[in-house]
Amino acid sequence: MGKKVGKQTFVIDTQPAIINTATVVGPFEGKGPLKEYFDHIYTDNLAGELSFEKAEKEMMLNACFTALTKAGKTPQEIDLFLAGDLLNQIITSGFSALELTIPFLGLYGACSTSAEGLAIASMIIESGCASNILVATSSHNSSAERQYRYPTEYGSHKKPFSQRTVTGAGAAIVSKEGNGPKITHVTIGKVEDLACKDPLNLGAAMAPAAASTLVQHFADTGRGPEYYDLIVSGDLGKFGHQLAIELAISQGGFDLSKNFKDCGLMLYDLEKQDVHAGASGCASSAVVTYGYLYKKLLDGTYKRLLLTATGALHSPISCQQGENIPSIAHSVSIEMI
Amino acid sequence: MARAPKKKPLTTTQKRYQEKVRKLQPRPTLFRNAILAFITGGIVCVIGQFITDLYKMLLGLSSAEAGNPAVATMIFIGALLTGLGVFDNLAKYAGAGLAVPVTGFANSVVSSALEFKREGLVLGVGSKMFMLAGSVITFGVVTAFFIGLIYAIFIY
Amino acid sequence: MEAKIYLFSFLVGGLICMAAQLVLDLTRFTPGHVLAGLTVLGGILGGFGIYDSLVDFAGAGATMPISSFGNTLVKGAISEAQKHGVIGVLTGMFELTSTGITAAIVFGFLTAIIFHPKG
Structure with missing residues (x-):
């Protein structure tokens, strides 16, 4: 059984495995040094959709379905879907969950969501409540830019410490049993x-x-x-x-x-x-x-x-x-x- | 006037960290940015001057009369460059050189209108158009109102 | 004369933009703050009649930057105030600046209809 050690750390005794993952990125990220490690690189920022928000949802869904396919699992075999993103009311995750039809818990941890998802998934598995959990998160440069900063076509000078919001999504399946880290x-x-x-x-x-x-x-x-x-x-x-x-x-x-x-x-x-x-x-x-x-x-x-x-x-x-x-x-x- | 927000005093750790951030923070390339803004800003104004002279010659207008169509033309150019998706790439280098002339005003209006077209013509384009340029109009008008008032009451 | 106005419009326009860039880089003001500030500054200089001398001297170097918007708002308000008093301030405000605002609205609307944001 899992236990708390020290002030903030939890030991996960069952040691759940990340049995498979999938990642998709936008065209700009696809030109970076890690391009060979992604499952799909979009050639278009809109991913064939009508808005940046819809494109982000398409990316998250694509990552989720690719991870499921690679692991040889159907959505029915997954007990829980844990996801979060940067948009108001985490709409990307909610709308993705609608199509995945897996019971859904929304997360908000801003850019820490990738770790928050893995942490909560492993703690739920440790509790014995679930055996297969899909975690996912996404962000889109243009949808984040227009929500947090300026319209995407607004000409602004960037400061040297400013960072570029990544267009892409990642999904991972955490399982009680199985191979993997x-x-x-x-x-x-x-x-x-x-x-x-x-x-x-x-x-x-x-x-x-x-x-x-x-x-x-x-x-x-x-x-x-x-x-x-x-x-x-x-x-x-x-x-x-x-x-x-x-x-x-x-x-x-x-x-x-x-x-x-x-x-x-x-x-x-x-x-x-x-x-x-x-x-x-x-x-x-x-x-x-x-x-x-x-x-x-x-x-x-x-x-x-x-x-x-x-x-x-x-x-x-x-x-x-x-x-x-x-x-x-x-x-x-x-x-x- | 809104009530001034209560300022929480910084703790020692916060103060020390903020000093460190200020000390280590990468500086913008001041000199390069300033020179680029000077040159591009200068070029935009020279183009504006050329268009003004063109209207003066072609339409036989006075300097003051030719100013208005010239401003409208510059706004058109700024709007077109924004629509084509070129303006933001130019502004990365030009900075204030493109933002301060009316081209920048056009960009702030057009980019907002363009960005929110997916939320509809009325609730998106119509109401979001001035979300950035609105402050310029508001402060300009309030300033002009008080200066005009001073003139109306004290000088005439 | 012809060549001189081009030189001065380059220098004055460039200097205004450079000053704004320095404020952006050296302080934490956003472009919105700086542009609103420039407009107010143009309005105040217009109130003292200084901005028009700058326009005579530098042409488009003074009429293109956003500070000119503040100046023309003030000019419109003052000239009507001379004729109609306090009511003139209200009626004259946009007398001279309507070109800029109308052009921005119309071109903004048309651009939004024709183009899509590229991201």
């Missing part, structure tokens, strides 16, 4: 606020959450950073990544400089693609971990992976009313056992 520990984060206010500088706003959850994970489990082959954050970007490394040293004395990477820095070619500080959005950590890193776990490149996805829990309204940007991070240990 196992989820062994999850650390659920607390909401942090170090008084960042700039919605264009989310890396700086989220770095404190990443550092705090990582430090707590190491303290709770007694594992140090060196236990893992790779520790990966979701979308801190160049500047946030650097801040998280410094915070982990100053808050807990943990040296992350050797094996700490950021999905937001792996997805794009920062030199050639005009993305400023890197990638952001729910799909950033989802397509990199469910796509690239999942395959690297299967082929043995990595044996122990710690996914720490961060999310900024603000809205345009909270920012305009002068509130700080609160942030959260969840860690999931994924190990080949």
Whole structure:
């Protein structure tokens, strides 16, 4: 039976497996260095749909159905569908669930959803209530841009620390039984606020959450950073990544400089693609971990992976009313056992 | 006037972190951005001047009369470039050089109208058109109202 | 004379844009703040009659930037105020600026009908 260790970490005794995953990305992401690891690359931002929101739903559905097909499962064999995205009222997830016809629980953790989904899925399986859970998350550059920032055709100058919201979706099937990387520990984060206010500088706003959850994970489990082959954050970007490394040293004395990477820095070619500080959005950590890193776990490149996805829990309204940007991070240990 | 929001004092950790962020934050390429804005802004104005002179010559207008059709033409160019999806790519480099002239005003109106066409002509295009440019009109009109009022009461 | 106005319109227009870019880069103001600020500034300079001297000197270098919008609003309000007093402020406000606003609305509407956002 699962138990809580330390303050925020839960040991998952049944060690559910991620039996299969699927990722789809937009055309811009398909030009990046990880293009071979995605199941489908769209040639059109609209994915053949009539609006960016509908395109995002098409992407999430495509990822879900591809994952089901690859795992050889039908929607009827899945007990629960856990999904979240960035749009108001998480419409992408709700409308996808309508077509999947799997019992659905909506998640909102902003860009931390990829880790939140895996964490909740493994805890539900640990409880014995369910044996197969489909988790999914998505983001779309244009639908996020028009909701959080400006109309997509508005000409604005980007700051060097701004990040590009990823167009894409990722889905993973977590099962009680089956082969694949196992989820062994999850650390659920607390909401942090170090008084960042700039919605264009989310890396700086989220770095404190990443550092705090990582430090707590190491303290709770007694594992140090060196236990893992790779520790990966979701979308801190160049500047946030650097801040998280410094915070982990100053808050807990943990040296992350050797094996700490950021999905937001792996997805794009920062030199050639005009993305400023890197990638952001729910799909950033989802397509990199469910796509690239999942395959690297299967082929043995990595044996122990710690996914720490961060999310900024603000809205345009909270920012305009002068509130700080609160942030959260969840860690999931994924190990080949 | 709205009540000023209560400011929560920052904790020491927050203060220390904000200092670190300010210190390490990558700076915009100030010099390059300023030069690009200067050059593109200058070019847009020279084009505007050329169009003004053209109207003066072709239609025999005075300088003041030719200003209005010239502004409308520049707005048309800004709108067309926005519709073609070119404006945002140019503005990545030009920055304020394209945003400050009327081309930028046109872009803010047209991009909003275009973006919300999928929400319908009335609730989308019609009501969202001025979501960015509205503040310019509001503040311009309020300023002009008070200055006009001062003139009407004290000077004449 | 001809060449001079082109030179000055380049320099003055460029300088206004450069100043706005510096404010954008050095402060946390958004483009919305900066453009509204420029409009107010143009209006105030117009109230003192300074902006029109700038227009005489720099031509389109002064009429193209958004500050000119503030100036023409003020000019319309003042000239009607001279004839009709306080009511003139209300009736004259858009007298000179209606071209810009009408053009923006009409072209905005037509563009929205013809084109699609590319993302």
